[in-house]
Amino acid sequence: MYKIDELHKIYGPIVRISPIEIHIKDPDFYDILFSNGKRDKPPTWSAAFGNPGSIFSTTPHNLHRLRRGTLSHYFSPASIRNMEPLIQEDINRLVAILRQYQRSGEPINLKAAFAALTSDIISESCFGTSQGYIEASGFNSHVIEATEGATDSLPFTLQFPWIVPLMESLPNKVTVMLFGSGMNLMHEFQRECEDKIRQIIRTRDDYSPSLKQKTIFHEVLDSNLPPSEKTVRRLSDEARTIVGAGTVTTAVTLASMLVYLLLDPARMHTLLEELKEAIPDISRPASHKDLHKLPYLTAVIQESLRLSSTISFRLARSAPDETLQCGNVAIPPNINMCMHAPLIHLSPDLFPEPMLFNPERWLPGGSANPKYLVPFSKGTRNCIGMELANAELYMTSATVLRTFARSELEEDGRAVIYGMRLLDTDRRDVDVARDYGISRCEEGRGMMRIVLE
Ligand code: HEM
Numbered sequence: 001m002y003k004i005d006e007l008h009k010i011y012g013p014i015v016r017i018s019p020i021e022i023h024i025k026d027p028d029f030y031d032i033l034f035s036n037g038k039r040d041k042p043p044t045w046s047a048a049f050g051n052p053g054s055i056f057s058t059t060p061h062n063l064h065r066l067r068r069g070t071l072s073h074y075f076s077p078a079s080i081r082n083m084e085p086l087i088q089e090d091i092n093r094l095v096a097i098l099r100q101y102q103r104s105g106e107p108i109n110l111k112a113a114f115a116a117l118t119s120d121i122i123s124e125s126c127f128g129t130s131q132g133y134i135e136a137s138g139f140n141s142h143v144i145e146a147t148e149g150a151t152d153s154l155p156f157t158l159q160f161p162w163i164v165p166l167m168e169s170l171p172n173k174v175t176v177m178l179f180g181s182g183m184n185l186m187h188e189f190q191r192e193c194e195d196k197i198r199q200i201i202r203t204r205d206d207y208s209p210s211l212k213q214k215t216i217f218h219e220v221l222d223s224n225l226p227p228s229e230k231t232v233r234r235l236s237d238e239a240r241t242i243v244g245a246g247t248v249t250t251a252v253t254l255a256s257m258l259v260y261l262l263l264d265p266a267r268m269h270t271l272l273e274e275l276k277e278a279i280p281d282i283s284r285p286a287s288h289k290d291l292h293k294l295p296y297l298t299a300v301i302q303e304s305l306r307l308s309s310t311i312s313f314r315l316a317r318s319a320p321d322e323t324l325q326c327g328n329v330a331i332p333p334n335i336n337m338c339m340h341a342p343l344i345h346l347s348p349d350l351f352p353e354p355m356l357f358n359p360e361r362w363l364p365g366g367s368a369n370p371k372y373l374v375p376f377s378k379g380t381r382n383c384i385g386m387e388l389a390n391a392e393l394y395m396t397s398a399t400v401l402r403t404f405a406r407s408e409l410e411e412d413g414r415a416v417i418y419g420m421r422l423l424d425t426d427r428r429d430v431d432v433a434r435d436y437g438i439s440r441c442e443e444g445r446g447m448m449r450i451v452l453e
Helices: 002-011 027-033 045-049 061-075 077-104 110-127 142-152 154-159 163-168 172-179 181-202 216-222 232-245 248-262 265-278 288-292 295-308 341-345 386-404
Strands: 014-018 021-024 315-317 324-326 329-331 337-339 406-409 415-418 420-423 434-436 438-440 449-452
Touching: 002 014, 002 021, 027 324, 027 337, 045 154, 045 163, 061 077, 061 216, 061 386, 077 110, 077 288, 077 386, 077 449, 110 142, 110 181, 110 216, 110 232, 110 248, 110 386, 142 154, 142 181, 142 248, 142 434, 142 438, 154 163, 163 172, 163 181, 172 181, 181 216, 181 232, 216 232, 232 248, 248 265, 248 295, 248 386, 248 420, 248 438, 265 295, 265 386, 265 406, 265 415, 288 386, 295 386, 337 341, 415 420
Parallel strands: 021 337
Antiparallel strands: 014 021, 315 337, 324 329, 406 415, 420 449, 434 438
16 A cells, blocks of 8 residues: 555556556545446455455346345345344443453453454354354454454465465465465354354254344245355355454454544543533433434544554455546546545545544535545445444444543543543554554554553
8 A cells, every 4th residue: 555655656646566457546536436336346355365255255236136136125224223232231241251351450452342343243244143252251352353364364365366265275274374364264263164054054944033033044044045155165164254344343443442542531521521411311322313414423433434544454355347437538438446544544645634533624614525435435345334334333332431431620620531441552552554454553563452440
């Protein structure tokens, strides 16, 4: 990402970064490339994860549309509204465990805690059973480690994607020796997903009372997709992507949001005042719909999504039968084009003082234009879990902050936060400094820890 940005400074908004791919740095082209038109997805980073059966890794538009069509209903705003009791129940489970940490004074690893929550929520939706990570020792950081481990190898697997299926046939020990334990955890996770899909297929006929609701994969199996689309491998590729994509992204955004706020007591105070009024009694949490109406919470979430830019990789599309206009350049059909969200989110031209955590820029009259906030991408192949992610971001931040944090203004007008403090954590642990597909902070940092008092 950083090298490509340097090349743009020399060569302008369109740079050919490889024999088969052009990179574009023109924020106004984003809506044109990531549109609702027909778009193929060139197998750039998607090929590096070894899950060819998932929607994420499907290249042709028509096949993607067919596959996504059976899933999109499950992630629609109406379905996510129905899921809210399950989401709140899991948040309450997390709050109960956080209370234990509060009593013992033991530090909390925020990324692991929130990844346990998001992983339990999405696993329940996929498989009908919770992973129980919230209650596991240290929040069982398995999924976050597997995702970070797999992305550690990304610079290598991107260049040699054929090595990923080959790795699956290697003994665990050899994979660990060559590619580290993260890649091995990824393969274990693949096998786990395959087992769970097999179990859903086996028990499909007696489905119901034991499950809180029909899972995503019951829906896919009941759909009119052809049998070739319902194989264990295809569905477990899909499951692994959904669980992986639905865990780390939201967890890191939530963790980063708490860090930005705890480093900025005045803004934390403004948010806590808004939450106090909106949720006078924390035993009666507010719905996602009501929380969405809160201007300051919304601005904090937008600013956290912008700054943390958790998907840092350049996203690629090609238009099979359309010529796209970028400024005065006409780009013919079937050219692989890509763009980087962080180069938009952190552009000083679009967001003055881009590294400043400044939710006010999103308030009415503020300088930020929502058109340039693209953390979930846009168009036909945008994030399918966007509605779920938003529900998790709003409901979790509101419940956790309203339960554990309190603020007071000193005589000199300074805000002081009680109940929650950072431990050895600062902006070096959150700021995007490296592009490993998912954004990473500088090497050797990244532990976001708090203590509850
Ligand atoms: C803050 C949280 C999240 C962010 C920032 C995020 C971001 C993104 C982005 C940028 C893409 C497009 C990737 C590409 O074009 O290669 C994507 C795709 C995807 N996301 Fe998310 N995501 C988040 C949460 C979730 C959640 C909760 C789920 C759970 C269902 C999820 C599941 C997926 C899937 C399955 C895709 C592939 C969609 C397709 O190719 O049609 N994501 N996400």
